[in-house]
Amino acid sequence: MTDMLVKLYDLPPLDACLENITSKGCTVRRAMAYEKTAVLDWLGSIAPHWVDECAAGFSHAPHKCFIATENGAVVGFAVYDVVIKNMFGPTLVDDRMRGKGLGTGLMLSCMHSMRNDGYGYAIIGGVGxxxxxAKTVGAVEIAGSTPGVYIDRLNQKKS
Ligand SMILES: CC(C)(COP(=O)(O)OP(=O)(O)OC[C@H]1O[C@@H](n2cnc3c(N)ncnc32)[C@H](O)[C@@H]1OP(=O)(O)O)[C@@H](O)C(=O)NCCC(=O)NCCS
Known part of the structure; x- marks a missing residue:
């Protein structure tokens, strides 16, 4: 696991990516406050070790959590600025929904939002x-970033 750096001033456009997702009957958008429990329940059933970080995405206004949906159900999430400022992740898309562009839509939504917040670069944490x-946003590895900010972690039972 290592961190990677992304130039936010050289991002691929977001609109075409989101249009492609919409054409497949899905959406990627910022999560709403009244969706917090549904998002955390979904994530807890497949990746409980990321629930705390996802919950932190709901502690800002506007929320720093984007979700992917299909037929009114959450099928993916991504957060930023939750472990440390300027960091993207974690993110996850349901196994059965991968390869449809949702992960890229979630990542680009977060990164365009980070750029609008005034950041010049984004850190992708603990890749993964x-x-x-590297292919989607030209990310490059940050030398010596293992374990990075994930240092002195508590031993927890969550898998
Ligand atoms: C990473 C992840 C979010 C991507 O979601 P996705 O919806 O499948 O992403 P997209 O459909 O936008 O992009 C898929 C592309 O990424 C590539 N890709 C996905 N995972 C990859 C991996 N581990 N290594 C290399 N390429 C990968 C696919 O081959 C595909 O390439 P293509 O567009 O040329 O066909 C998803 O694979 C996932 O949830 N992984 C498990 C959790 C994880 O690793 N999170 C990241 C932690 S930093």
Whole structure:
């Protein structure tokens, strides 16, 4: 696991990516306050170790949590600014929904939002699929970033 750096001033456009997702009957959008329990319940059933970080995305206004939906159900999430400021992640898309552009839509939504917040670069924390991030947003590895901010962690039972 290593951190990666992304140039927010050189991002792929968001609109075409979101239009492609809509054409497949899905959406990617910012989560609403009244959806917090549904999002955390969904995530808790597949990746309980990320529930705390996802919940932190709901503690800002506007929320720093984006979700992917299909037929009114959540099928993916991504958060930013929750572990430390300027960091993207974690993120996850349901197994059965991968490869449809949802992960990229979630990531670009977060990163365009980060750029609008005034950041010049984003850190992708504790990667993960390095080739995917290099290909989609030109991310480069940050040397010596293991374990990075994930240091002195409590031993927890969550898998
Ligand atoms: C990473 C993840 C969010 C991508 O979601 P997705 O909806 O499948 O992403 P997209 O459909 O937008 O993009 C899929 C592309 O990424 C590539 N990709 C996905 N995971 C990859 C990996 N581990 N290594 C290399 N490429 C990967 C796919 O091959 C595909 O490429 P293509 O567009 O050329 O076909 C999803 O695979 C996931 O939930 N993984 C498990 C959790 C995880 O690793 N989170 C990231 C922690 S930093």
């Amino acid at each position: 699929p390095k080739e995917y991030y």
